[in-house]
Amino acid sequence: QVQLVESGGGSVQAGGSLRLSCQASGLIFSSYMGWFRQAPGKEREFVAVITWSGGSTYYADSVKGRFTISRDNAKNTVYLQMNSLKPEDTAVYYCATGYEGTYYDTSGYKYWGQGTQATVSS
Numbered sequence: 001q002v003q004l005v006e007s008g009g010g011s012v013q014a015g016g017s018l019r020l021s022c023q024a025s026g027l028i029f030s031s032y033m034g035w036f037r038q039a040p041g042k043e044r045e046f047v048a049v050i051t052w053s054g055g056s057t058y059y060a061d062s063v064k065g066r067f068t069i070s071r072d073n074a075k076n077t078v079y080l081q082m083n084s085l086k087p088e089d090t091a092v093y094y095c096a097t098g099y100e101g102t103y104y105d106t107s108g109y110k111y112w113g114q115g116t117q118a119t120v121s122s
Helices: none
Strands: 003-007 012-013 018-025 032-038 045-052 057-059 069-074 077-080 091-098 109-112 116-122
Touching: 003 091, 003 109, 018 032, 018 069, 018 091, 018 116, 032 077, 057 069, 069 109, 077 091
Parallel strands: 012 116
Antiparallel strands: 003 018, 018 077, 032 045, 032 091, 045 057, 069 077, 091 109, 091 116
């Protein structure tokens, strides 16, 4: 009943920017929406989260000051503006619907998108 579709990934040079989008469909009763990323051989890690109601945001230390998460409630869409990209940011980025739980852990989320690839070259 819930589907999340990420878009906006691509390949950029270090220092460049990408803007990811996650459009949600279905009955979204989540409290928050999060972005996670996973690089080859690594665990899926928390990137950013935003609450639907108040727009409160939290970021992983690794992206703080460079990434900005936002949402458009009318469009059921969340965004991740990624600036000053580094090669270490290369990963598949996933959005997910969060419910009562731990926002910085995958356990706090129920539905996930298929992911979009972001590649940052040196």
